[in-house]
Amino acid sequence: MGYKDDIPKLAAEVAEQKKKRNAIILVHNYQRPEVQDLGDFVGDSLGLAQEAAKTDAELIVLCGVDFMAETAKLLNPEKVVLLPEDRALCPMAQMIAPDDVVELKAEHPGAVVVSYVNTPADVKAVTDVCCTSANAVKVVNSIPPEKPVIFTPDRHLGAYVQRETGRENMIIWNGLCPTHALMRAEDVLRAKEKYPDAEVVVHPEAPMEVIELADAVRSTSGMLRYCGETKASTFLIGTEIGMLYPLKKKCPDKEFVIVTGELVCPTMKMTTLRSLRNALRDMKYEITVPDDVASAARKSIERMLEIGRGRAG
Ligand code: SF4
Numbered sequence: 001m002g003y004k005d006d007i008p009k010l011a012a013e014v015a016e017q018k019k020k021r022n023a024i025i026l027v028h029n030y031q032r033p034e035v036q037d038l039g040d041f042v043g044d045s046l047g048l049a050q051e052a053a054k055t056d057a058e059l060i061v062l063c064g065v066d067f068m069a070e071t072a073k074l075l076n077p078e079k080v081v082l083l084p085e086d087r088a089l090c091p092m093a094q095m096i097a098p099d100d101v102v103e104l105k106a107e108h109p110g111a112v113v114v115s116y117v118n119t120p121a122d123v124k125a126v127t128d129v130c131c132t133s134a135n136a137v138k139v140v141n142s143i144p145p146e147k148p149v150i151f152t153p154d155r156h157l158g159a160y161v162q163r164e165t166g167r168e169n170m171i172i173w174n175g176l177c178p179t180h181a182l183m184r185a186e187d188v189l190r191a192k193e194k195y196p197d198a199e200v201v202v203h204p205e206a207p208m209e210v211i212e213l214a215d216a217v218r219s220t221s222g223m224l225r226y227c228g229e230t231k232a233s234t235f236l237i238g239t240e241i242g243m244l245y246p247l248k249k250k251c252p253d254k255e256f257v258i259v260t261g262e263l264v265c266p267t268m269k270m271t272t273l274r275s276l277r278n279a280l281r282d283m284k285y286e287i288t289v290p291d292d293v294a295s296a297a298r299k300s301i302e303r304m305l306e307i308g309r310g311r312a313g
Pocket of ligand 1: 030065090091092093118177178179180240265266267268
């Protein structure tokens with residue numbers, strides 16, 4: 001029997017372990033469909049952080065990648081947070097280190113450091129305010145215009161934010177998402193030839209040549225809202241392929257086509273129901289963050305959440 005045949009049995013075991021542990025399962029939109037189906041909450045990085053901040057559950061299991069589980073831990077220092085796959089390390093988050101940020105700060109005194117949540121906790125600890133793809137424009141707009149902004153680590157999200165805010169004084173780090181960076185303008189144009197009436201909806205981690213061809217640029221939660229509210233019946237989707245599942249679930253009468261079939265994040269696909277069952281059963285892999293790093297990193301995330309609630313400038 002293969003993994004697919006085992007899914008019903010594994011799902012039942014997950015449900016049983018979850019009840020026993022009083023756990024909440026938070027799942028990113030790029031996870032495998034069968035993992036999404038067992039999530040108490042399925043969403044984007046911002047949604048996962050918000051859910052983590054308000055949960056009463058004793059145990060948080062984060063089906064996603066390392067920085068998401070770390071963020072949940074930072075917001076719940078007294079709770080146990082598990083990442084079912086300890087190899088699920090986001091490559092973009094590895095593209096910047098705390099020393100890089102410290103050097104940039106020394107080169108640009110007075111600059112405000114904005115880091116995408118796709119960063120390790122020790123980078124968040126030297127960051128002024130975090131952002132996600134859903135709120136990056138709002139976060140940068142909240143910073144006084146005369147202050148330079150150091151934006152890390154995604155150069156594509158940084159370029160998109162710069163375009164949207166019209167802000168010239170941005171110093172943008174050279175990282176990227178290896179999955180979203182695969183998209184090319186020719187992929188969109190080829191797909192448009194096949195589906196001329198489709199709307200193009202892409203993630204802001206995409207290169208600018210792709211963003212320029214899009215009808216809408218959205219985070220994954222924004223895509224769900226946009227495609228649900230827009231009259232179009234066919235959409236060309238420019239993000240990780242896992243996103244097709246929640247889109248189809250939300251809008252069963254609409255058609256969603258991935259811009260290029262290459263948009264698979266191997267890290268996001270590591271978590272299976274087997275790893276989720278093992279995580280709950282064996283209490284692994286527990287996320288820990290040293291206290292000094294955690295208290296500094298927490299501030300940068302809380303500041304982001306406050307901006308989202310409209311309480312910070
Ligand atoms: S899709 Fe990109 S940013 Fe997201 S986890 Fe994968 S590599 Fe990291």
